[in-house]
Amino acid sequence: MSVRSAGGPAALPQVLPVLPLRDGPVLPFITAPLTVLGDRQVAAVDEALSGERRLLLLGVRDPTVDDPGDKQLERVGVVAVIHRLLKLPDGRLRLLVQGQARARATRFVGGGNALRARLEILPEARLRRPTVATRALVRHLREGLEKLASLGKPISPEVLAIAVAVEEPGRLADLVASNLDLSREVAQSLVETVDPAVRLERVGAQLDAELRELALQQEMADRARGEADRGHREFLLRHQIRAIQKELGEGEDVAEEVAAYRRAAEQKGMSGEAREELERQIRRLERGQPDSAETSVVRTYLDWLTGLPWSTASADDLDLARARRVLDEDHFDLDKVKERLVEFLAVRRLNPEAHGPILCLVGPPGVGKTSIGRSVARALGRRFVRLSLGGVRDEAEIRGHRRTYVGAMPGRILQGLSQAGTSNPVFMLDEIDKVGADLRGDPTAALLEALDPEQNGTFRDHYLGVPYDLSRVLFLSTANVVDPIHPAFLDRMELLRLPGYALEEKVTIAARHLVPQELSRHGLTARDLTLTRPTLRALAADYTREAGVRELGRRIAALCRKTARAKVEGRPTFGRLAPEGLAEPLGPPPFPHEAVLPEDRVGVAAGLAWTAAGGELLFVEALAAPGEGKLQLTGQLGEVMRESAQAALTHVRAMTAGRPGCAEFFARHDLHVHVPGGGTPKDGPSAGLTLGIALLSLATGRPVRRRLAMTGEVTLRGDLLPVGGIREKVLAARAAGATTVVLPAANRRDAEEIPLAQRRGLELVFVTTFGEVPPLALVDTAAPEPGRSGGPKRARRATARAPRASRS
Numbered sequence: 001m002s003v004r005s006a007g008g009p010a011a012l013p014q015v016l017p018v019l020p021l022r023d024g025p026v027l028p029f030i031t032a033p034l035t036v037l038g039d040r041q042v043a044a045v046d047e048a049l050s051g052e053r054r055l056l057l058l059g060v061r062d063p064t065v066d067d068p069g070d071k072q073l074e075r076v077g078v079v080a081v082i083h084r085l086l087k088l089p090d091g092r093l094r095l096l097v098q099g100q101a102r103a104r105a106t107r108f109v110g111g112g113n114a115l116r117a118r119l120e121i122l123p124e125a126r127l128r129r130p131t132v133a134t135r136a137l138v139r140h141l142r143e144g145l146e147k148l149a150s151l152g153k154p155i156s157p158e159v160l161a162i163a164v165a166v167e168e169p170g171r172l173a174d175l176v177a178s179n180l181d182l183s184r185e186v187a188q189s190l191v192e193t194v195d196p197a198v199r200l201e202r203v204g205a206q207l208d209a210e211l212r213e214l215a216l217q218q219e220m221a222d223r224a225r226g227e228a229d230r231g232h233r234e235f236l237l238r239h240q241i242r243a244i245q246k247e248l249g250e251g252e253d254v255a256e257e258v259a260a261y262r263r264a265a266e267q268k269g270m271s272g273e274a275r276e277e278l279e280r281q282i283r284r285l286e287r288g289q290p291d292s293a294e295t296s297v298v299r300t301y302l303d304w305l306t307g308l309p310w311s312t313a314s315a316d317d318l319d320l321a322r323a324r325r326v327l328d329e330d331h332f333d334l335d336k337v338k339e340r341l342v343e344f345l346a347v348r349r350l351n352p353e354a355h356g357p358i359l360c361l362v363g364p365p366g367v368g369k370t371s372i373g374r375s376v377a378r379a380l381g382r383r384f385v386r387l388s389l390g391g392v393r394d395e396a397e398i399r400g401h402r403r404t405y406v407g408a409m410p411g412r413i414l415q416g417l418s419q420a421g422t423s424n425p426v427f428m429l430d431e432i433d434k435v436g437a438d439l440r441g442d443p444t445a446a447l448l449e450a451l452d453p454e455q456n457g458t459f460r461d462h463y464l465g466v467p468y469d470l471s472r473v474l475f476l477s478t479a480n481v482v483d484p485i486h487p488a489f490l491d492r493m494e495l496l497r498l499p500g501y502a503l504e505e506k507v508t509i510a511a512r513h514l515v516p517q518e519l520s521r522h523g524l525t526a527r528d529l530t531l532t533r534p535t536l537r538a539l540a541a542d543y544t545r546e547a548g549v550r551e552l553g554r555r556i557a558a559l560c561r562k563t564a565r566a567k568v569e570g571r572p573t574f575g576r577l578a579p580e581g582l583a584e585p586l587g588p589p590p591f592p593h594e595a596v597l598p599e600d601r602v603g604v605a606a607g608l609a610w611t612a613a614g615g616e617l618l619f620v621e622a623l624a625a626p627g628e629g630k631l632q633l634t635g636q637l638g639e640v641m642r643e644s645a646q647a648a649l650t651h652v653r654a655m656t657a658g659r660p661g662c663a664e665f666f667a668r669h670d671l672h673v674h675v676p677g678g679g680t681p682k683d684g685p686s687a688g689l690t691l692g693i694a695l696l697s698l699a700t701g702r703p704v705r706r707r708l709a710m711t712g713e714v715t716l717r718g719d720l721l722p723v724g725g726i727r728e729k730v731l732a733a734r735a736a737g738a739t740t741v742v743l744p745a746a747n748r749r750d751a752e753e754i755p756l757a758q759r760r761g762l763e764l765v766f767v768t769t770f771g772e773v774p775p776l777a778l779v780d781t782a783a784p785e786p787g788r789s790g791g792p793k794r795a796r797r798a799t800a801r802a803p804r805a806s807r808s
Contacts, residue, residue, distance in 0.1 A: 012079055012101060016056040017044035018108070018115045022063040024184040025191045026078050027174040028099040028124075036093040038067060043113035045082070045093055053082045056103060056117055059188050070108040070115065076192045079103050079119070102191060122194050124170050137200040138169055141176045144207040148179070151214040155179050170196030173203045180206055238286065258282050261302050269311025274466045278305055301403065304410055305464065309417060313424045313472060317381035318349040330375040331368050332509045337361065337496050341376055344474075355453040360432070360477045360490075363498030364612050366548015369478040370430055376476065377426035385416040390431040395441025398450070400463035410463040413450055413470070424472040432489075433479035444486045451475055451492045480612070500547025500614040502731050502758050506540040507533055514553045522560040529563045530576045531556070538579035541735070542589035547614040547728070559585055596737045600703035600779050607690030608711040608733055608741070609682065610725030615732030617709060620675055620687065622694040627670025635675030638683025644713065645673055648692035651718050651770060652699065662699050671695065686723035688714035689742070692770055693777050702778040709733040710742035710777065718770040722746035727754050734762050741765070742773055 019034070019041055026032045036045055048055045058077035060068045084096035102124070105117035130138075145163050149155040159179060166172045177190050177199075186206065193199045265278055281298050288295040317323070323345050327338045340359070347354055361369040370386065377384035392398075401408035409415070416427060435443050449455045456470035477493060479485060501509065515531055531539070544551040562585045563573050574581070583589075596606060596617075603622040608615060631649055633642050649671070656662035673691060675682055689712035697704045711729055713721040722744045730751065733741045743751055745766040751759075767773055 012054065012103075012119075012121060013052065015109060015116055015118050016054055016079065017047045018073070018105070018117050019044050019048075019055045019057055020060045020068050020073060021057055022060050024182070024187040025059045025074075026057050026080060026097065026099045027178050027187075027191065028078055028101055029171055029174055030178045031083070031096065031098040032178070034095045034097055036095060037091075040067065040113055040115060042093060044115065045085070045095065047112070047114045047116075048082055049085070054100075055080055055082065055097065056105065056119055057097070057099070058105060058117075059184065059191075063184070070117075073105070074188055076102065076104050076122070076188075078191060079121075102194065124168075125195050126168075130169065131197075134169055134197055134200065137197075137204055138172060140204055141172055141200065141207060144204075144211060145176055145179065147211055148207075148214065151211070151218055153179070153214065168196070169200050173199040176207060177203045180210055182206060241286065254286060257299070258286065261306050264306035268306065268309060270306075271310060271466070271469075274305065274310065274468075277466050278302070281305070297403070301463075304414075304418070305466075307418050308414060308464075308468065309421055309423045310468075312422055314382050314422045316345075316348060316352075316424075317379070318345055320345055320349075323379035326379040327372075327375050330378075331372055332512060333501070333505050334368065334372065334498060337372060337498060340494075340496055341379070345380070355471055358451045358453070358475045358477070358493045360479060360493040360495050361498055362479050362482055362495055364480060364500050364547035364614070366546055366550035367498045367500060368548070369498060370428060373426060373428040373476045373478075376474070380426065380474070382474070383420040383422050383425040384428065385420045385425045386428040386430055387412050387416055388430045389443065390434040391436065392443050393436040393438045395443055395446045396462070398443050398446035400461040402462050403465070408463055410461050411446075413459075414461050414464065414468065417473070423469065424474070426474045426476060429475060429477040431479065432477045433481055433484045442486075444489045448489060448492065451477075451489070499727050501549060503537065503540055503735060504758070506544075506549055506552055507536045509549050510536045510540070510552055510556065514549065514556050518553065518556045518560045522557075522564045524560055524563055524567070527575070528567055528573045529559060531559070532576065532578075535577050535579050535582065538582060542591060543582070543586060545591045545614075547612065555586065596709075597706040600706045602701055602703050603694055603698040605690045605694040605697065605704045605777070606706070606709045606736075606738065607687050608709050608729035609684070609687070610728050615725065615728035615730070617732055617736040617738075618675060618677075618682070618687070618690070620673065620690045620694045622691075622698045623672050623674075624665070624669040624698055625672065626668065629667050630670045632670065632672045633674075634672070635678050636681050637675060638681065640685055641683050641687055644685045644688035645691045647716055648688050648714050649695055651714060651716055652692050652695045655718065655771065656696070656699055659700075665699050671698070684723075685713040685721075686711045686725075688712065689720065689770065689773065693773060696774060697778055700778065702780065704777055705740070705779055707737065707739040708742065708777050709736070709738040709740070710773065712742070712744040712767075714770050720744040720746075720767055720769060722750075726750035730754055730759055730762065730764070734759065739763060740776070742767060742776060744768075 019036070021034070026034075036042060044055060056077055057080050059074040061072050061074060062068070065072050078099040079101050080097040080099045082095055082097055086094040088094055102122040103119040104122060106120050107118045109116040109118055142163050145155065146160060149160060159175065163172060163175055166175060173196065174190070177187070180203075182190070186202075190199060190202060193202065261278065261282060265275060270278065281302055285295060285298045285302065288298065320342055324338060324342055327334075327341065331338075344357060361372065363369055373386070374384050396411065398411045398413060400411035400414065410418075413427070417423065417425065429447070432444075432447075435447075437444065450459055450470055453471065456473075458467035459470045460467050482490065482495070510531070511533060515536075519525065519529065539555055540552050543555050546552070559574070559577070566573050574585070597604065597619075603624075605620050607618045607620055609618040610616075631646065633645055637645075653663075653666050656666075673694065675687075689710050692714050693704060693710065709729075711723055711726075713723055715721065726743065726747050727750065730741055731754075739761065740763045742765050745768045748766050751764050751766075765776060767776075
């Protein structure tokens with residue numbers, strides 16, 4: 001590129017052919033090569049050659065347009081003269097042009113193939129007296145141009161010499177700008193800037209930016225060369241070390257180990273940060289002594305690092321029908337849990353990158369929480385990993401130990417993934433409600449990161465030291481109760497409650513799963529032992545007391561063992577075992593069947609309680625003795641239950657204050673309330689309604705209906721508050737022979753979720769206040785018990801006096 005003198009603007013014509021420029025404008029007084037392609041552009045060049053060899057060079061606003069018209073062209077450009085023309089073999093024209101002056105296209109003129117424009121010359125403004133700032137900018141541009149050349153910018157010595165000789169600031173700015181890497185927009189703005197001082201400032205800013213960029217590139221290049229030299233030196237040193245080890249007979253094993261570790265890293269798809277740590281530990285292994293303790297620690301770490309399934313994942317089977325079929329094969333009932341798992345598969349099918357939920361299965365022992373995790377893994381086609389957290393008190397069990405400790409290992413989570421061999425197994429965290437904390441840390445806090453979908457993508461084990469992605473793992477957890485779980489930990493999980501099984505559900509599970517399993521385990525057939533549904537019903541009702549089916553399975557196993565012994569000894573087997581035949585192999589029933597009272601009694605009410613083994617019918621007995629109105633509570637009652645009795649007594653005394661004789665009764669008698677089964681602790685507010693009815697029955701002398709059971713918390717105002725365990729309580733009432741169950745109205749939704757088959761034969765009555773219950777629960781002393789002469793009509797009239805009670 002060279003700069004030559006040209007004629008002044010006064011000699012330029014008023015109309016010139018237009019040549020569009022896609023790569024940016026050419027500045028005045030600058031010689032530049034151009035490539036011409038296109039019929040209209042070639043026509044413009046031909047017209048210029050036939051005249052004074054001058055063109056108006058205008059930039060194109062949108063360089064993607066193939067054939068730009070006057071609307072796609074800038075209005076300010078440069079008039080240039082053609083110095084040289086070369087026609088290339090492919091039909092293109094190669095021009096060498098020199099800018100002469102800035103010009104504005106005032107109007108485009110048609111005619112012929114070439115685009116022409118009427119132009120207005122923009123004269124160069126002259127600085128009468130250069131200021132100190134202008135002289136400083138001129139000096140800065142000259143020095144900056146020399147710095148560019150020293151940093152490797154391809155600037156010819158001729159340009160540097162001309163820059164020193166040019167006196168006009170505007171021409172110097174154009175000269176420096178033509179040697180900078182300017183964008184099309186910046187170059188166009190310089191063409192449109194007529195004031196030399198303003199142009200000097202803009203070119204100076206662009207020059208500073210390019211100097212900084214070149215200096216940074218030079219620094220990075222120097223650093224890269226330094227790293228390359230260091231890598232070359234390390235290569236030579238390693239080569240020498242290998243040569244020495246080969247002489248000592250030690251190098252071949254280390255080289256094979258290193259190659260195996262690198263192959264494993266490639267196969268497992270190790271992350272970038274983990275790969276850097278791998279190379280760092282490999283260098284330590286190569287430098288260390290083969291038999292030293294430190295080398296053994298490094299080998300153990302590399303084994304764990306390369307043994308993890310970094311990117312190895314099993315393909316999910318997202319067939320919803322198959323998944324539901326697998327879940328139904330393995331488990332009876334549990335419809336809510338199955339529906340939630342099928343929904344997860346549906347979401348996974350629509351969005352494979354969605355984070356897996358953290359599901360917590362809450363329920364009593366033996367209902368199938370752990371086994372359903374295996375079914376989920378089988379339905380998904382994933383590996384199953386189970387981690388029991390019962391009794392875990394050391395945080396290192398979850399996050400691993402620091403590598404500085406002797407015998408350090410990764411945490412149980414990464415150990416499970418290593419055993420599974422995939423990065424997306426179904427991971428069961430069993431018994432999370434039994435995790436403890438001590439001086440060694442809180443394992444629950446360590447699990448927060450692992451179970452948070454927003455954080456477990458970069459889970460960092462203390463032993464591993466590099467982040468590991470746990471977001472593809474489907475975490476399931478189990479718990480018997482929710483109260484011991486830390487609130488922050490509980491917030492990260494979605495609770496799925498598994499209630500205890502009803503009697504008919506236990507019978508079905510035993511017939512479908514338990515009996516075939518136990519017969520197979522003991523080498524028996526159906527000819528040797530057949531348990532009918534009535535036999536299984538009697539076995540579950542009289543020989544077990546649980547919410548799940550573990551004890552039922554053990555009882556069936558006991559029958560199978562006795563059958564197997566009889567078969568081996570040559571004695572007759574049980575064959576088809578009847579319900580009454582259970583007493584011979586198993587002895588008398590250990591749990592007598594709970595039943596309602598044989599007759600209506602004054603001061604005795606049937607309440608409903610929830611236990612870990614399911615619902616239970618609980619009788620409350622009240623008796624009066626001459627005294628001063630004191631209340632005595634027995635039966636190993638908890639503090640909450642005692643307070644419920646005090647509140648119930650206060651409300652009963654208030655509501656009967658206007659009745660004849662009631663106030664004197666409470667004032668002249670001591671009351672003793674006893675709940676049978678004193679060996680079993682009892683607590684909870686749900687017995688408030690039962691306690692109040694027992695006391696009211698004692699005060700009025702009216703018996704309590706024996707086939708009516710109730711539950712609910714009573715306030716001092718007599719309002720009935722909702723309670724828990726409705727399903728278990730209703731099933732216990734039905735099993736005991738009750739026909740009516742009184743429940744708080746706020747528990748209507750819980751009761752409606754109980755399948756109709758499980759509450760068939762029961763009348764559910766929902767009440768809002770305590771005052772609605774006495775007409776339902778207390779028998780009119782003038783009327784006999786329902787079922788005797790005249791009883792039903794009087795009972796219906798009594799219950800009809802409860803206008804606010806609703807029935808189901």
